[in-house]
Amino acid sequence: MLSFNPTEEQEALIEMASRFTKERIIPIAAACDQESRFPEDVFKAAWELGLVNSTVPEEYGGAGMGELDNSLIAEQLAYGCTGIQTSMLANTLALTPILLGGSEEQKKKYLGMLTEAPLFASYCTTEPSGGSDVAGLKTRFEKQGDKYVLNGEKCWITNASFASFFVVFATSDPTMRHKGIAAFIVDKDSDGLRVGKHEDKMGQRASDTAAVHFENVAVPAENLLAPAGAGFKLAMETFNQTRPDIGAMATGLMQRCVDESLAYAKERHSFGQAIIEHQMVQAMIADMAISCEATRLLYQKAAWNLDNGVRSPIVSSYAKAFGADRAMQTAIDAVQVFGGNGYVKDYPVEKLMRDAKVLQIYEGTSQIQRMVIARSLARL
Numbered sequence: 001m002l003s004f005n006p007t008e009e010q011e012a013l014i015e016m017a018s019r020f021t022k023e024r025i026i027p028i029a030a031a032c033d034q035e036s037r038f039p040e041d042v043f044k045a046a047w048e049l050g051l052v053n054s055t056v057p058e059e060y061g062g063a064g065m066g067e068l069d070n071s072l073i074a075e076q077l078a079y080g081c082t083g084i085q086t087s088m089l090a091n092t093l094a095l096t097p098i099l100l101g102g103s104e105e106q107k108k109k110y111l112g113m114l115t116e117a118p119l120f121a122s123y124c125t126t127e128p129s130g131g132s133d134v135a136g137l138k139t140r141f142e143k144q145g146d147k148y149v150l151n152g153e154k155c156w157i158t159n160a161s162f163a164s165f166f167v168v169f170a171t172s173d174p175t176m177r178h179k180g181i182a183a184f185i186v187d188k189d190s191d192g193l194r195v196g197k198h199e200d201k202m203g204q205r206a207s208d209t210a211a212v213h214f215e216n217v218a219v220p221a222e223n224l225l226a227p228a229g230a231g232f233k234l235a236m237e238t239f240n241q242t243r244p245d246i247g248a249m250a251t252g253l254m255q256r257c258v259d260e261s262l263a264y265a266k267e268r269h270s271f272g273q274a275i276i277e278h279q280m281v282q283a284m285i286a287d288m289a290i291s292c293e294a295t296r297l298l299y300q301k302a303a304w305n306l307d308n309g310v311r312s313p314i315v316s317s318y319a320k321a322f323g324a325d326r327a328m329q330t331a332i333d334a335v336q337v338f339g340g341n342g343y344v345k346d347y348p349v350e351k352l353m354r355d356a357k358v359l360q361i362y363e364g365t366s367q368i369q370r371m372v373i374a375r376s377l378a379r380l
């Protein structure tokens with residue numbers, strides 16, 4: 001039987017996340033955006049409520065929630081600010097490869113760290129030479145006795161300035177492409193590891209983003225997460241799990257666009273009537289609502305599939321690509337509904353438009369999602 005009804009537990013979770021967003025995120029979102037500042041106290045409060053690291057199983061101190069539960073939280077937090085939300089939920093990107101490929105010791109140690117204290121972890125595939133072509137990464141590892149030594153540079157790493165550890169993808173030989181890629185867990189205090197400057201971004205400015213440099217960084221053998229040849233698959237499986245969350249974030253952002261646009265269109269008058277009475281304004285708002293609801297269905301199906309063992313990377317990519325592209329258009333239309341007022345920081349929609357853009361870029365661009373989808377359809 002098909003059901004679109006959340007369980008009682010999910011309703012309670014949505015209600016808690018929504019209340020948290022209204023009380024803790026919305027009031028500070030504009031200031032954090034302008035100051036390009038991540039509110040660590042908000043992260044701590046969310047951690048105490050169990051709104052972060054939600055997919056960590058109970059045996060490692062987590063709540064053991066499913067991917068759908070995690071995405072439902074993401075939608076609610078994103079309604080308040082996708083910048084704050086991205087940094088709040090980025091641990092999921094770092095802990096998923098540990099959940100998928102980690103040894104029992106690695107799970108106990110590193111998942112345990114995240115559930116015992118409000119700490120951050122980062123996920124590192126992207127490099128200055130390129131992010132889309134993961135198989136082309138150049139950060140090198142070399143086995144030296146009982147340890148691995150890493151050299152290279154990662155960029156655009158979410159929460160790098162705060163992370164206690166990094167999940168790092170590196171290669172034994174770049175010419176081997178995906179066959180040479182391994183994954184490691186690297187502690188932030190490792191000698192030779194240096195975090196670069198916080199990036200001054202267009203949108204999602206409350207989220208921390210920085211480069212990470214590795215110069216002869218020694219990683220103990222027990223921190224090998226995936227051996228050469230298995231790292232690429234682990235990175236792709238991780239994205240399969242986390243891409244529905246981007247659909248959820250897009251949904252939250254679009255719902256905010258709908259609500260802000262409706263409220264404004266009922267107040268603002270032109271030609272002697274509220275602009276909501278103009279059919280062309282109605283059409284823009286109706287399109288926003290269609291996009292929002294369609295993305296909601298897609299991300300929920302993708303997440304439900306993950307929770308129920310239905311393998312469907314293509315649906316994860318549908319949710320990510322459709323959600324990101326529709327969120328961008330929806331935010332552009334929200335600015336249009338606001339007219340000149342949409343173009344200034346006194347109103348919330350210009351931030352929504354800046355924030356939406358990166359949804360089409362990180363965790364695989366919209367073009368890369370289409371490549372994944374077309375290859376899957378054509379069985380290439």
Ligand SMILES: Cc1cc2nc3c(=O)[nH]c(=O)nc-3n(C[C@H](O)[C@H](O)[C@H](O)COP(=O)(O)OP(=O)(O)OC[C@H]3O[C@@H](n4cnc5c(N)ncnc54)[C@H](O)[C@@H]3O)c2cc1C
Pocket residue numbers: 122123124125126127129130131132133155156157158159201204209358361362363364365366367368371
């Ligand atoms: C705010 C932010 C946070 C991020 N957080 C992280 C993080 O935590 N960890 C991490 O590892 N990375 C992170 N990234 C990096 C992100 O995943 C990459 O920016 C993204 O994968 C694109 O890589 P690129 O920027 O190198 O673009 P490129 O790969 O250089 O692509 C440039 C353009 O070419 C297109 N293109 C490339 N190849 C193809 C192709 N085969 N077919 C069609 N078009 C193609 C792309 O779609 C894009 O439009 C983050 C980025 C941002 C902006």
